Amino acid sequence: MRNSFWTHIDWALVLVYLVLVVFGVMNIYSAEHAEGISIFSGSLNSGQQIRWIIASLVLAVIVMLVDGRFFITFAYYFFAGMMLLLVLTYLTAPEIKGARSWLVLGGIRLGQTSEFAKFATVLALAKYLDGFNISLKQTQTRLVILGIIMLPVLLVLLQNDTGTAIVFFALALALFREGLPAWVIVLPVVLGAIFITVLLLGFVNMAIALSVILVLLVLLVLSFKLDRKIMWFSIVAVVVCIGFSYGVNYAFNNILKPHQRTRINVLIGLEDDIKGAGYNVHQSLITIGSGGLSGKGYLQGTQTRGDFVPEQTTDFIFCTIGEEFGLLGTASVVILFVFLFVRIILLAEKQKSRFARVYGYGIVSIMFCHFFLNIAMTLGLFPVIGIPLPFFSYGGSSLMGFTILLFIFIKLDASMKYYF
């Protein structure tokens, strides 16, 4: 019986995982290597990452060996435990690069607990939605789900790790699949657009523009004798928008810290600061852009060798791929990720339990959010918020966190096929 269990594993997912992880460590080595030092050397991040890969594989095997129902049964315990760890981390963590995200016990860095909070949160969410007669149309359900998501968000924000906090909101994608109305996703996009427009045009111009649109709408409704409801709805919408614009304007000028303002300004092109906040992105674009179609060759990147991009083994690992493997490399990585996401979605749709399906969508949401924001950040399409590229970026917690995230799904998928 045991032997046949392994045949139910989706080996395609495992293979993509292995390709990404191995390619990742190759790029980490490239970003920091020096003549004559092996990729396995413990003095390099790549050597460390290889140890994390081994540890992750061990974790993956353990996940495979555990009974699939264990994750369902103990979902809330995982969640509760992880939340406690987040609190503990916040209370005890030393400040590293402005954030308190490292759990340190007896002087040993155990890990960034927020990386492990992700799978626990997805488990809890899946477990809750798997409950009898739960519908996202109910306000109570929505509130509970908001609670499940906001708890880790707040704890992570307390640790001053904004990037990771943003990622939890990506779970809206999984909730959309489960029946959450589309506006839950559309609204933030619209608000984001207003946010940027306000910063670009200024509050007064924005208010004038919105008012003009409102007057035109009212005239349109009156002259064509359309339903008055549209008019009232428009008036309310525009007033809300103006209010929101004012809020953005106020928040931007009075609440955000100067360095955050600068980052946003650089992003939307209001500031051209290639020596300061824009330096990372500028160098990142040079590095990727100079790779051309087929790249400069492995270990041949001049930007990479010259160490022009900060954080190149972690948040900016995509630069190395861009420089040394060119468009062929970057596009292949994007395609691999998209394959991974689509395959998980298709598998999730086949799941017999809502738990497994929600879990599948949940991890796609989180991994996609990481994938998109990380690459968008290196391409200057999004502010530098410091979140890793799944499976690529150097870092034990991140790699192990994503491994568990993925392999629980593989396990759920395999045991479903095995049992039914």
Place this chain on the structure above:
Amino acid sequence: MKDKYANRAVSIIAIITILALVIVSRLVYIQVFAKEYKQFAEQNTRSKKTVIPTRGLILDRNAKRLVSNETVYDLVVVLKQTKEFDTTALCQILKVEKSYLRQKFAQFRAESRYYTPTVFLRELPAVVVARLQERKFDFRGFYVKARIGRRFEYPVAAHVLGYLGEVDQKEIEASDGYYELQNYIGKSGLEKQYEQVLRGKKGYEYTVVDKFNREIGSYANGEFDIAAEPGKNLTSTIDVDLQAYGELLMKNKIGAIVAIEPSTGEILAMVSSPTFDPTMLVGRKRSEFYPKISTDPNKPLYNRAITGMYPPGSTFKPIMALVGLQEGVITQNSRFPCHMGYTIPGLHVGCHSHVSNLNLIESIAQSCNSYYCHTFRNTIDQQKFADTEEGFQNWRNYMLRFGLGQRLGIDIPNEVSGIMPTVEKFDGVYGEGRWRSSYIISLAIGQAEISLTPLQMANMTAVIANRGYYYTPHLVKDPIINEVTRHNTGISEENFNIVVEGMAEVFRTGTARWYALPEIEQCGKTGTAENPHGEDHSNFIAFAPRQNPKIAIAVVVENGGFGATWAAPIASLMIEKYLTDTITRPHFEQKMLEKDFIHVADTSQVTPHAQ
């Protein structure tokens, strides 16, 4: 387990795909279509390093090294790389004042030289270099940088060789991008004249650097590197032994010696006195030494051999004789009376006491003024000329053919033309058509308006030695880098032979008879130039041997009195030294070495200077 929201899977896959396409299209744009990132990457990582080639050596005519190269160490600073450091300790090691450090840092900041390595202190002594190496971690951002400096092998010929200095803004602008700040360039003498030959050609190496500008390898395997071309050695015409001897003889005297090989125009020695030790103008000694010599009232930096101007006095008489002979106004046998000078109503040019009615050869030997007043007037007042102006212009043309009144074109900078008055000059003084040859009679004996450089005097001597022509006097014999032309006077060789006989007589029975040498027939002419500012200048011109002359020489000793007393023995000693490499008359040498005009003059009167 299908449910009513199952179709949303499609929307989600669509969202993921669309956003992935946004990324891919952005990647296609920046990686394939945008060119600027590739250029930025090049700029980022390619560092152009200038390779300064070794400078050519300067050799003497016998291939002895006069100027060579040595490695010197400068302290360079990269402002942005400096951390807080113990300024007191650094100043102590370098032996500089703290104010120097403050001033330099302020200057570099003002010039915003934050990232470029900038010279902080030049020419560190070996001890200081060692001390700095020991403590290099205490002074981050400071580097000891090796550079090729100049070394003078002999402490002579400072004016001829010249020295190097940092380029100034004007030189950078004039160089069409060749020089950069803090490069070295020849500032005077041969170093300046032959800068382009000596310096070679800078090379460039492209290296790949990291963001701290640290080299991490060569760029494109050196494909774009341009190799530096080393500078060429320069063989000068100077004979360093003769030069050193000349400087020795001129010690404590003000004046100049120029010795030329007549058959080629090569300059064998060029002495300007007082001179200075060129080794003192190198490196750190320079800052201390330069202000001292540049303010010295005797102007040691000034090359009197080509910028000093002196009335030639009686050394001019052989030229006057040649013009007279060529014009046919005198012959070898012409005699003119002299009773203590030349006297006409309203004019008297004095002469010393000698038997009257000398012929041409005797007039040269005895240096009779009256003889040349007659000759000069007869030359100018010839029947064939319509007026004095025309006669004078004819005479002046001869002077130009001897290279007088114009730059000879020697291959070091700052040569002056001397003064040979023009028709216009006398028209201006007396009015057009209103002056006569008697008004300008002083020219006949090399006085008044006429001024020559010692180089011009030596060159006209070379013309006589050659019996009629000269080659542009020069310090570097290399037809490629320095073209030399032959100039003819148009005066016949027979006429020269007559004058040469007279000049030989000077050493036999004439004004320099004490300095004759048994083995070498010397030909010369004394000159005592009246100096309105003080004691007369002692001049002498000579060449030897009479047949196939090997050396033509002019000596000027300012305020030396009679030409026969100082200039003549110095010239004769130089000739003997050059032709035989021995000194058979140590008593003369002794007398020359002992004579001190400068320190005596210092206490008695202010030393006048040639213009």
